[in-house]
Amino acid sequence: MSNVSKIEKQAALIREISGVNPYKCMKCGKCSATCPAFDEMDIKPHQFVSYVQEGNIAALAESKSLWKCLSCFACVERCPRDVKPAKLIDAARQIVEREKGGDYLMADEIPTLLDPELPQQLLVSAFRRYRR
Amino acid sequence: MQRIGVFVCHCGSNIAATVDVKKVVEMAAREPGVVHAEDYQYMCSEAGQAKIAAAIAEKKLTGIVVCSCSPRMHEATFRKCAERAGLNPYMVEIANIREHCSWIHKNMEEATEKAVILARAAIAKVNLNAPLKPGESRVTKRALVIGGGIAGIQSALDIADAGYEVDIVEKTPSIGGRMAQLDKTFPTLDCSACILTPKMVEAAAHEKINIYTYSEVEKISGFVGDFTVDIRKKARSIDANKCTGCGACQEKCPSKKSLSEFNRGLNTRSAIYTPFAQAIPNVPVIDREACIKFKTGKCGICSKVCAAGAVDYEQKDEIFTEKYGAIVVATGFDTIKLDKYDEYAYNQSKDVITSLELERVMNAAGPTKGHLERLSDGKHPEHIVFVQCVGSRCSDERGKPYCSKICCMYTAKHAMLIRDKYPDVKVTVFYIDVRTPGKNFDEFYRRAVEEYGVNYIKGQVGKVAPQPDGSLLVQASDLLDNKQIKMKADMVVLATAIEPDPSVRPLATMLTASIDTNNFLTEAHPKLRPVESPTAGIFLSGVCQGPKDIPETVAQAGAAAVKAIGLLAKDKLTTNPCTAKADELLCNGCSTCANVCPYGAISYEVKLINDHGVREDRRIAVVNNALCQGCGACTVACPSGAMDLQGFSNRQIIAEVDAICR
Amino acid sequence: MPLNEKTGEFTPKIVAFCCNWCSYAGADLAGSSRLAYPAEVKIIRVPCSCRVNPMFILRAFEKGADGVILCGCHPGDCHYSTGNYYARRRMTLLFSMLDYIGVEKGRTRVEWVSAAEGVKFSTTMNEFAAKIHELGPNVRLEDLRCKN
16 A cells, blocks of 8 residues: 555544544634643644644654543534544544554453553543444 | 527536536427527626527527526526517526525436426426516605614615605614724724714704614515515603603612613613613613512602603503615624633623623723723733634534624724723733734734734633632633643633624514525625615615624615615616416406405406307406516415416416426 | 336425425525535425415326425415415315325425525425435326326
């Protein structure tokens, strides 16, 4: 697979998982204004949107922010354009985890799977995703 | 047999992008009666109309079908074109393949098939069309302006200056509208009241203008040139003819706890009140919900102190009916409710206010007498934060998807005024974009930054948290510095989105005027007829049509007035010739049609009828074309099927049904 | 039975009679707001809902329509003041008769849509078309002599 098409595929996958259209963003910065974990992040919530727009998923996957996001969804709640940066971050995490092989999470599998290294917020967001 | 020409418009790509116009032409050409079919980029253009005219002459067409936009848009255009080419204008039918087809369907095959069917129906109809000749109707030389803000006042003044009678209906106790609530205006910093009150006085003093304040439009019927409007004059409980406006009643009124609407609820007023000192008319109103006399039956102080004896507790709402030739809608706007924006703490802190509230705070007649102070404790603020785009440009259900247009400029104005009057106060403005298209607008904004030292930060405020010490913690982003900012502020001012006044929706229904999903009234054409409603005789003035500032509002108000004057200047309008007509041979004079006619247009005559050689006197229905509006109620009621509607005859509609179901 | 030649699916024929003053303009608004509804719906413009003769509706069914909807102004808002009341009464009578001869209830409908209600127009048409899809082809009233 060529590099370009892989990037495109990943960006499309992020859009699909998150159900978010990053092009709706008007760059107001309310997400970054809202974020309680802002200082801990290297890529700020409002930058996430441009990373997905540009298809720079590799940088996202390696960023600290991916695991620093608390999934508090404050940005989702307040985004005036329905862009929901936390959902994009969540989707990027899913992609990273899927590439590692851990595709989804069932509630009764948790005790056997529980890994002290597994970031807490991924667990929380995975529940959020699969709670139904 | 008719000789029909079919003209399919591409409308640029509006139609051609989803409808295969060549296919429509090809299919239409096969229909019975069609002797000519062609397509063109823009049928409504001069070249397009020339093609139609040429085809009418060359092919000796007796009827044409234009497959294009809605007949509400260009039916008149094509009828005029046909008339110029020597064809009766009522031999034109429109197949609406834009609004009803290309714009709503994405699948080209599906849309093309539908367009073909719509064309087919129009061809089937025009096959049965007959030439019609319009009649004439009179024009009532009087205009109604709904809304007494700057838009309504300006429209009324312009119409009245042209010599026509104008009535202004305003629902609040005084004219003046939103502009009366403003302190200063951008970009000149004129005092709003100083430029508005002379206009209010002029309107009140104008011999051609009648102002009905505290009144609402109750019912509208009729049509262009001849509207009949019921206006409800709500009971003021004051005899306006006796009241001298001395104000003694307001001073002595013991019920003083009602929130002042004029001051946006920032302070209170008495139960008997005039909204503001320069109110026109300067006649108070009793708020019956708050008045002790009305609530308990005891009190009556205002009546006792009124030297003129003007207080009348028994007064009742009065409904009167008036006729108008033209109606100007100028219902204006309000700011949106901020209940859904918890993050700005608007409902939690008195020191978080909207910009319109700040106007009242800055105004000498406002709740703080014009002193800039915190509304919670009256302290002088050290730092004020302005937040732009609160509820504007929101695609979620909390706000409005459009730009409110005026906020960037009034925020620059507020910031500048505060820095000018109180140089010790720090002012920070959080913006997403600063939009300043307008004469001297950008210069004004730059002055705020360069000369007055207003701190503009690109970023949005995410949270305002009231602190125990009474200050407000503002958490925001600085996008250019890629930082999150936490700063203490003493006041936060929200540039709240504006929305059309809620009263416009029921009014639009009464007017049968179209309105968009944001409750702005739709113009007849977004570019070329921006001040007219698609419903004839209805004109749009001010923010009811879309967000605009004062100069734009005044300009539009003038434009709407000119359109209304153009209508009122005519002595007669041509009427719709699509009226009912009875077939004398079938009519048996039973009177059923006359009973359902809402206009009393049907009468009966005894006529000598030659029924296939049998000559006898029969009582038959006769329609008065000047009165008939062409609704068609009689055609369905007629038991013998004698009554038919010209232009929408039974045969024509059945032909359309057949064509669609074929 | 109207089947799509390519897909073999049922594509109903739906006739919508729309009052020029309200629902026709509402349909225009739906169009300019790009609010989609099925292409199966074809609109016939009438000056008022009271112009619609029950005969037109029967004729449509006879010629193979699968659903007929009549849209007029909201009660009290008729451009001709009382036309929609006549339409309402006539349709009530017609529909009860159709009911009597066994035509399913959902095949005919009267809806009030104002010029301001583009969204309502589109949702009404979507709902109505979905209902007709659910009911399937109209067989009871179609005049088979019209068919080859």
